[in-house]
Structures are given as C-alpha cells and as structure tokens.
Amino acid sequence: MTSGGLSLTQSVRTLLEDDFQEGGGLAAAESMYAAARSVGEQVRKVAELDREALERDKIPFNVHVILGGQIGAEPPDLYLIYPQGNPLQATVDSPFLQIGETKYGRPILDRGIRFDETTVKKPQVRFDFARFDDALEHDRRTADRPGGLRHR
Numbered sequence: 001m002t003s004g005g006l007s008l009t010q011s012v013r014t015l016l017e018d019d020f021q022e023g024g025g026l027a028a029a030e031s032m033y034a035a036a037r038s039v040g041e042q043v044r045k046v047a048e049l050d051r052e053a054l055e056r057d058k059i060p061f062n063v064h065v066i067l068g069g070q071i072g073a074e075p076p077d078l079y080l081i082y083p084q085g086n087p088l089q090a091t092v093d094s095p096f097l098q099i100g101e102t103k104y105g106r107p108i109l110d111r112g113i114r115f116d117e118t119t120v121k122k123p124q125v126r127f128d129f130a131r132f133d134d135a136l137e138h139d140r141r142t143a144d145r146p147g148g149l150r151h152r
Contacts (some may be wrong), residue, residue, distance in 0.1 A: 003099035004063040004083070005054075008046055012063060015042040032077035033087070036067055040085030047083070064099040 002009040016039065019025030025042070029035035043063050051061040065081040078090040080097040090097055 001066040001099065002064065005059070005061075008050060008061065008063045009065075011046045011050070012039070012042050012065065015045060029071060031074060032067075032069060032071055032079065033089070035069070035071065036079035036081055036087035036089075039065055039067055039079075039081045040087055043081055043083065044085040047085070066097055066099055 002012070016025055019038070019042070020027045025038045026035050029038055043065065046063065047061050054061055061083055063083050066078070067081060067087075068076065068078040070076040078097060079087040080090075080099065081087050088094075088097065
C-alpha cells in the first residue's frame with residue numbers, strides 16, 4: 001500500500017519488480033526487515049532520480065509505503081517505509097501504521113486496535129476500510145463548503 005505522488009510510487013514499484021525478476025530485492029529477502037530495507041533502497045533510488053526536479057518546482061518528494069507479510073517461518077510483520085527509505089515496524093507501542101490523510105480515522109484506530117488482541121484475533125482489513133470510509137465521509141461533508149472538495 002502506498003501514498004504520495006503517483007508517478008513516484010509507480011517508479012518505486014517498477015524498480016522493485018525489476019529487482020524481483022532478476023532474483024534480487026524482495027525475491028532475495030530472508031526476513032521482513034530485509035524486505036523493508038529493500039523497499040527503502042528503491043525509495044531512495046527514486047529520490048536520487050527525481051527529488052531535485054520536484055523541489056525545483058516546489059513539489060515535495062513524498063512516498064510512503066506500508067509493507068506487510070511473512071517470510072518463511074517467522075511471524076507476520078508490518079512496516080512503514082518513510083520517504084527517506086527508513087522502515088518503522090508495527091509494535092506494541094504502535095500497533096497500526098497510517099499513510100495518506102491520517103487525522104480523521106485515528107480515533108477509530110485508537111479505540112479499536114490493540115497489539116496481539118486485535119491484530120491476531122480480528123481481521124485487520126475491517127479497520128482499514130473503516131478508516132478509508134471515514135476519510136471519504138469527511139470529504140463528502142466538506143464538498144459543498146467554499147474551498148472544499150467536489151466529487152463527480
């Protein structure tokens with residue numbers, strides 16, 4: 001799952017796919033941490049290619065990636081990869097990770113997700129959709145206000 005500039009996230013994905021086809025990157029990762037570092041390397045590569053041109057036009061380099069999965073016998077894991085390429089692992093202190101617009105759904109996540117209890121016993125997807133739906137509802141409510149968004 002990604003957020004940020006579409007052309008940037010597509011570039012990261014393409015680089016990851018190229019590495020995978022060559023047997024490197026995610027294909028060679030022996031742990032989820034190694035996979036997260038591999039994604040971060042590609043985010044940094046895209047930053048090297050595009051950041052200067054974007055910033056010249058006052059467009060920030062903004063790519064966030066959520067990577068989740070399981071490799072081998074290790075337990076499932078979840079990481080947020082920042083635009084600088086560094087990964088953050090979901091833990092007891094931060095049992096969920098957010099990208100994109102984060103302010104509207106945060107109360108839902110704070111009330112509903114507890115490390116191990118929720119993350120193991122209940123499907124995480126329900127909270128993802130609730131969060132997404134909450135943001136859409138906010139956009140609908142503000143659509144007719146001056147300066148608000150208009151959906152067509």
